[in-house]
Amino acid sequence: DSAVVRLEPYSESPWPVIDRAMLNHVCHTAFHQRRKTMRNNMKELMSAEELEQIGIDPTVRPETLHVADIVKMANYLSERGS
DSSP: OOOOOOOOOOSSOSSOOSOHHHHHHHHHHHHTTTTSOHHHHTTTTOOHHHHHHTTOOTTSOGGGSOHHHHHHHHHHHHHHTO
């Protein structure tokens, strides 16, 4: 069986990002060891309490998160000044 997938970029992002470099850093950090929990992967950037503060369960694995959650972490870190 064959399939064709057509991807079209959004004209306006549904998840606005403050700093794309920070988003890239968060993605790399979160998915570097994807079988670990967010608490373990993100510990150098933010604490488990900070994850909970922005509405992310620190015990989940990165592949279970939505794009909006990753953007939320990046925006939080950008606003915090990391």
